[in-house]
Amino acid sequence: DAKTTQPPSMDCAEGRAANLPCNHSTISGNEYVYWYRQIHSQGPQYIIHGLKNNETNEMASLIITEDRKSSTLILPHATLRDTAVYYCIVRIRGETSGSRLTFGEGTQLTVNP
Amino acid sequence: DGGITQSPKYLFRKEGQNVTLSCEQNLNHDAMYWYRQDPGQGLRLIYYSQIVNDFQKGDIAEGYSVSREKKESFPLTVTSAQKNPTAFYLCASSMGLKGEKLFFGSGTQLSVL
Numbered sequence: 001d002a003k004t005t006q007p008p009s010m011d012c013a014e015g016r017a018a019n020l021p022c023n024h025s026t027i028s029g030n031e032y033v034y035w036y037r038q039i040h041s042q043g044p045q046y047i048i049h050g051l052k053n054n055e056t057n058e059m060a061s062l063i064i065t066e067d068r069k070s071s072t073l074i075l076p077h078a079t080l081r082d083t084a085v086y087y088c089i090v091r092i093r094g095e096t097s098g099s100r101l102t103f104g105e106g107t108q109l110t111v112n113p
Numbered sequence: 114d115g116g117i118t119q120s121p122k123y124l125f126r127k128e129g130q131n132v133t134l135s136c137e138q139n140l141n142h143d144a145m146y147w148y149r150q151d152p153g154q155g156l157r158l159i160y161y162s163q164i165v166n167d168f169q170k171g172d173i174a175e176g177y178s179v180s181r182e183k184k185e186s187f188p189l190t191v192t193s194a195q196k197n198p199t200a201f202y203l204c205a206s207s208m209g210l211k212g213e214k215l216f217f218g219s220g221t222q223l224s225v226l
Contacts, residue, residue, distance in 0.1 A: 036215075043117075043203050043217025044156070087155070103155035 004088045009108040012082075018075040020107050022088030025069045032091055033064060035073050036103070037084040044087065044103070047073065078111045085109075116140065119204050119218035126191065126198060127226050134189045134221045136204035142216070143209050145187035149173060150201040150220075159202075162187055163209070191223060199225050 005023040012018040024033065035047040048055055048062045050071075055062040061074040075082055087106040117138045126132045138145065144163050148156040158171030162181040176195025181187055187206075191198045204218040 041201070041220065041222075043205070043220055044215070045217070046214040105153065105155055 004090055004104060006088050006107045008105065011110050011112060012078045014080060014111055014113050015077055018078040018082065018109055020073040020086050020109060021070065023070045024090045027068050027090055033062065033071050034089040034091060035062065036087045036089065039084045080111050080113060083109060083111045117204055117206055117216055117218035119221050121221060124221055124223045125226050126223060129193045131190055131192050134202055136187045136218060137185055138206045139185060140206055140216060142206035144207045146205040147179065147189045148203040148205065150203060156203060159189065198223055
């Protein structure tokens with residue numbers, strides 16, 4: 001699986017968009033980008049995933065660059081409850097999902113009032 | 114509501130004692146997983162199971178044991194051979210080993226007395 005690089009921490013004002021970057025310069029053509037988040041002392045929660053097209057769901061949007069070497073998770077209107085550690089993971093879809101899910105240290109997003 | 118239930122929330126272990134962490138799911142998922150998380154770190158895979166009566170070691174299985182006698186249940190035993198058991202333990206499940214999404218429980222914090 002390709003390695004990902006994320007900033008260790010970010011701040012965002014409540015109500016503003018939170019843009020969380022992820023670099024995955026060694027990503028291969030069949031590897032998907034996944035995002036999970038973990039609120040303190042809870043289990044991680046799936047957010048979104050994508051291959052090359054931009055994706056949007058009720059939680060967030062995922063923007064993947066044309067060369068696929070980086071992506072951005074966008075929380076359009078951040079709330080205090082979005083304060084969490086956000087993990088960007090690259091994985092080949094169809095492989096054993098649990099055994100290959102390497103979470104790394106992620107980005108601590110703090111939403112300020 | 115469907116989900117994954119881990120118990121207890123907090124657990125204390127004495128030196129030389131085995132302890133068992135419970136994980137139950139009612140999502141009808143085939144695959145289940147155990148992860149360990151140390152402070153400020155990502156998740157590391159301990160064991161995973163694809164079907165009843167079958168399980169495989171993850172990256173850090175030494176000092177741990179599991180069983181999968183029922184589809185709904187995947188208990189983890191932390192044995193006395195695990196010399197540094199203090200950590201946050203997370204159970205997860207997915208439709209199968211190739212499912213995109215992992216669903217996590219709320220975790221068990223294990224501490225050594």
